[in-house]
Amino acid sequence: MxxxxxxxxxxxxxxxxxxxxxxxxxxxxxxxxxxxxxxxxxxxxxxxxxxxxxxxxxxxxxxxxxxxxxxxxxxxxxxxxxxxxxxxxxxxxxxxxxxxxxxxxxxxxxxxxxxxxxxxxxxxxxxxxxxxxxxxxxITKFEGQLIIFMIRILSFVLIVTIFLGLMMLLAYAYPESGIIYRQYTDIHALWGLIGWVVLLIIAVSSQVIPMFFVTPEFSVRSLKTLSVFILFTLIVISLTSIYSIGFANWIKELIYLALSFELVFFAVYILRLVHLRKRKIPDTTINFFRLSLFSMLFVILTWWVFHLWPNTETLHYKTQFDFVWGVFLIYGLAVSAIIGMLQKIVPFLIYLNLQNLSFKHPESMSYEPKLVFNMKQIISMKQSQIQFKLHTSSLLLLVFSIFWSQLVVLAGFFMLLNYVWLTFVLYKSFYLFKKNKKAILQFPEMKMDFGL
Amino acid sequence: MPKELLIDVSEYEAPQPFEEVIQLLSQMKAGEYIRMLHRKKPLPLLQFLNENGYDYKAGTVQNKIDISEESSIDSVSWEIMIWSKKDSSVNEYCLNAFK
Known part of the structure; x- marks a missing residue:
């Protein structure tokens, strides 16, 4: 470009x-x-x-x-x-x-x-x-950029997910419409949780991970191919289940196998890149990405166990495992990656805005203590560590509470703590931004000149 | 001939590359320009340069990154030349040399 x-x-x-x-x-x-x-x-x-x-x-x-x-x-x-x-x-x-x-x-x-x-x-x-x-x-510009390619696919996936959701919502709102919605629920969840979430994690991590963790760059060709494969697999799974097209069972199995391979490839690929980073500075936010990917790998593994060995003993736990998969995909895969991402992009956003503002008010740059925070002053390592501990404990407690119902209050309590901490950290960041923005604006505005 | 200030930020995590080059720009004297090596095309920095009287030329460099003793992967890195438009002799030199 x-x-x-x-x-x-x-x-x-x-x-x-x-x-x-x-x-x-x-x-x-x-x-x-x-x-x-x-x-x-x-x-x-x-x-x-x-x-x-x-x-x-x-x-x-x-x-x-x-x-x-x-x-x-x-x-x-x-x-x-x-x-x-x-x-x-x-x-x-x-x-x-x-x-x-x-x-x-x-x-x-x-x-x-x-x-x-x-x-x-x-x-x-x-x-x-x-x-x-x-x-x-x-739609027309920026040929060749990975992020744009990914967003084109993501827009399509979001539209399909929301369209299916809205159609089901219409069935709820207007039952006389006769829309049979239950068969679409799994497809809606598949497009939302595998399509939208996984593809968005691919798109965001391909930018965020090399930028903040100094890993080798993602291969544009691999990620484009992977995204198209995932999209294609989702379309085939949806069509076969909506129209009950008479595919032989082995073909359906092959499609599920393909999807699993695609997702495992994606997880292993990111974990490997993170492992290959040159300066292995401890960073809690990496742990959020790891937790996210391991949650997905766990779902794939246990799903195949139930799928391949449907005996009475495993079927006894099937309903519980439906919830385990839901918790791991929503709270494990998606929420972990999102909270991890927020630990980086919120301080980055605040830093860029304050830095930009201070260029316009250059005398503010020599003020001590510095009015433009570095990122770790906005969300500290310690704060991220607390967030990670709260998030991991609440995830595990939620999963355990599916089997031992007496744990559910504790799980809810830890989840509440996790979000209280996130709310506190994000609102505090915003407060710090507003405070220092006000301080920078006290200095006269002028065009930047480095004395040349 | 103008003096080149080399800064390699390709192993720094965001936003350190931005901070380092801004620091260097504030120290740059007449008769100097910056050659910056980076693993990304730093659009926020380029916006800053556009808006603050600087000119730049950004191009890619192919190189290999060792990932272990036996293997390496191809990688593209960016080389960005930065100079002040107000420093007329440097501006003239850089426009001829890099554009």
Whole structure:
């Protein structure tokens, strides 16, 4: 890409991504409160209202919320252009996702149609606006850039996931429509958790990991091929299950095997790159990525155990393992990677914004103590370590609580602590930013001149 | 002939490369330019240079990275020449030499 002569826009106004980052942990707090309120009842069936509400508080309220914010931050740094959309446009996306998720959870819990309709309206508005702006950016330009290629695939995957979700929501809101939705639930979950989450982790980690951990660069060709394979496999699995196309069983097995290989390749590939970094400086955020990938590997391994040996003894635990897989994919794979990513990208965003501001007020640069924080002053190693311990303990406790229901309150409590800590760390970062921004603005504004 | 200041930030984690080169720019005297080696094309830095009276030329360099005693992988790194547009003799030299 030739950026010469173009005006670059690499640093988004801080409130755009931060608005999403600061809202997301509140949904985590709500989700943890749900666990404390409902207890082990939640692990009774995946169709229970509380369980559905919990799942969507995490997947939409926490995961999608952070991911949208991260894309608003990352795309400009990578390609030098903002995602199109003015303040009101982005505000509508944020508000729509926030209210839509709250209405959806309320709908699941109260069974009142009006909340399903409200959720349908707000979520479809929010996701359509986001998809439109991102598609308009990546549809024609920036050939060859991995991040753009990945975002094209991701846009498609997000649209499929949300479309299936909205269709099921319509069936809830308007039962007379006769939409048979249950057969789409697994496909919706597959596109959301394997498609959107895994592909987004590939896209984000291919940028974040070499940048913050100084590993060798990801191979663009390998990642492009892998992403296309994953997408293709998801399409084939969906079509065979929707239309019950009469494929021989061995072909279906082959497709599941292909998906497993693709996911294992992706996990091993990232773990190897992290291992190959030259300066092995201890960094807790790497542990979040490791936890995320090991969670996925555990799911693949145990899924095959159940799949290959469906005897009475294993089937006895099948319902519990459905939940174990759900917990590991949502809270293990996705939430771990997201919390790990936040430990880096929030300080980076604050650093870039303060640095940029201090260039415009150059006298502030000689002020002591420095007004532009380094990243570790914004979220310290110690704070990340506490976060990692809380997250890992809550993940394990959640999994154990599926088998030993008396642990569920403890699991909910640790999950609450995990999100309380995340909320504290993120809001404190924002407070530090605001404090030092105010201090920098006290100095006169002028054009930078290094004395030449 | 202008004096070259070499800075290799290719093994630094973000945002240290940015910090290091800004530090060096603040010390750069008349008659000097910077050759920066980096593993990425640093767009936020290029934006800063555009907006603050500097010019640059960014290009890629192919090289091999040793990952163990036996093997290495091909890698692309970036070489970015940075100079002040206000330093007329350096500006003229760099425009001829690098563009």
């Amino acid at each position: 030739n950026t010469k002569g173009l005006s670059l826009n690499t640093i988004p106004p801080i409130l755009i991504p931060l608005r999403f980052f600061l809202t997301a942990p509140i949904f985590g707090l709500l989700a943890a409160s749900f666990i404390l309120f409902y207890g082990s009842e939640l692990w009774g069936s995946r169709w229970l209202p509380g369980t559905l509400a919990l799942t969507h508080l995490l997947t939409l309220g926490f995961m999608l919320m952070v991911m949208i914010g991260a894309l608003y931050q990352f795309i400009p740094v990578m390609i030098g252009q903002f995602i199109p959309g003015n303040k009101a446009y982005i505000f509508t996306i944020h508000l729509g996702l926030t209210l839509g998720t709250l209405f959806l959870a309320t709908g699941f819990v109260t069974y009142l149609d009006v909340f399903y309709w409200l959720a349908l309206a707000f979520l479809s508005l929010s996701v359509s606006l986001f998809a439109l702006s991102i598609i308009s950016l990546v």
